Amino acid sequence: LREYIISEAMHALGIPTTRSLAVVKTGMPVIRETVLPGTVLTRTASSHLRVGTFQYAAWRGGREALKALADYAIRRHMPEVAGDGRPYLAFLREVIDRQARLIARWMLVGFIHGVMNTDNMTISGETIDYGPCAFMDEYDPDTVFSSIDTHGRYAYGRQPAIGAWNLARLAEALLPLIHEDEEKAVRLAEEALGEYAGRYEDYWLRGMRAKLGLFGGEAEDAVLARDLLDLMHRHRADYTRTFFELTRGMPEEAPMHGAREFGEWLDRWRLRLARQPQTESEVRRLMESANPAVIPRNARVEEALEAAARGDLSVTERLLAALAKPYDHDAADPLYAAVPPKPDRPYRTFCGT
Numbered sequence: 001l002r003e004y005i006i007s008e009a010m011h012a013l014g015i016p017t018t019r020s021l022a023v024v025k026t027g028m029p030v031i032r033e034t035v036l037p038g039t040v041l042t043r044t045a046s047s048h049l050r051v052g053t054f055q056y057a058a059w060r061g062g063r064e065a066l067k068a069l070a071d072y073a074i075r076r077h078m079p080e081v082a083g084d085g086r087p088y089l090a091f092l093r094e095v096i097d098r099q100a101r102l103i104a105r106w107m108l109v110g111f112i113h114g115v116m117n118t119d120n121m122t123i124s125g126e127t128i129d130y131g132p133c134a135f136m137d138e139y140d141p142d143t144v145f146s147s148i149d150t151h152g153r154y155a156y157g158r159q160p161a162i163g164a165w166n167l168a169r170l171a172e173a174l175l176p177l178i179h180e181d182e183e184k185a186v187r188l189a190e191e192a193l194g195e196y197a198g199r200y201e202d203y204w205l206r207g208m209r210a211k212l213g214l215f216g217g218e219a220e221d222a223v224l225a226r227d228l229l230d231l232m233h234r235h236r237a238d239y240t241r242t243f244f245e246l247t248r249g250m251p252e253e254a255p256m257h258g259a260r261e262f263g264e265w266l267d268r269w270r271l272r273l274a275r276q277p278q279t280e281s282e283v284r285r286l287m288e289s290a291n292p293a294v295i296p297r298n299a300r301v302e303e304a305l306e307a308a309a310r311g312d313l314s315v316t317e318r319l320l321a322a323l324a325k326p327y328d329h330d331a332a333d334p335l336y337a338a339v340p341p342k343p344d345r346p347y348r349t350f351c352g353t
Contacts, residue, residue, distance in 0.1 A: 003130040009323040017127040018045040052119030058173040088177040098125025104203035110136040110239040114146040132349035139232035139239040210290035213283035247287040292326035299340035
């Protein structure tokens with residue numbers, strides 16, 4: 001049910017995602033912190049090909065199986081690269097671009113996947129396997145919720161780097177197809193992988209400009225955005241709520257209101273807004289399109305899961321209804337838009353398998 005709820009929320013947020021067709025009881029217990037009713041989830045996707053699929057083909061099937069898989073993936077997902085002089089290199093570059101765009105969008109809404117191994121990265125660029133995932137409340141790049149991620153490998157702030165690591169594994173698997181000369185294949189793959197950081201930064205900055213209502217681009221925009229994140233981190237400000245209050249034009253309601261540094265940052269932001277020709281209403285529309293009023297808050301998700309374990313799905317249904325229109329600021333349900341009280345202990349999530 002966590003996967004069902006979060007994938008529906010991601011779909012409503014406009015983030016590429018697999019979705020859930022059904023959740024069916026098995027009649028068997030599952031042991032977590034308590035004994036819970038077991039279920040099977042049916043997931044829908046444009047395909048279930050992952051980086052791990054290519055690793056498996058390369059290791060177990062050899063070049064012939066790898067080529068068959070790559071040709072199928074190109075036909076299904078990226079037919080436009082089939083006519084390229086180096087189709088498998090073009091395929092790798094397209095996967096790199098899709099993942100840079102996807103992970104940037106995760107970061108922009110405070111989403112933490114929780115278990116970004118190569119078997120959980122799709123070739124299509126859709127989010128898959130919402131096991132121990134969650135949305136961040138207080139902004140902290142080191143945030144981890146997964147019960148198995150004891151060393152923070154998949155922490156919020158490490159997700160872009162882990163994306164690069166996974167893509168390097170895809171490139172390794174594709175080397176026999178990229179060029180028959182291994183040294184040339186490695187050089188071409190490294191050049192493609194070298195594009196990832198710039199593409200991720202570009203997608204992230206575009207999204208952050210929208211979150212701040214910035215049209216066009218100025219050289220200091222990235223510094224302005226990162227300075228805000230640094231303030232949020234130091235003052236333990238809620239990520240979603242901070243941008244929500246800025247969108248409403250009510251920074252006095254923001255979690256950092258009263259901090260001298262925040263006041264100074266607001267002055268810089270307002271000067272940046274004043275240098276662009278767009279009206280206040282245009283700025284607000286842009287910000288509303290990028291800053292959700294409602295996300296699947298951990299406390300609300302747990303309420304839904306606990307009620308469902310007792311056989312009551314009405315809480316899940318109400319939550320899903322609230323999550324269906326995350327950017328409708330005027331109609332946001334106050335219960336689901338509010339920041340819940342801090343939990344008494346660190347929040348932990350678990351793999352669904």
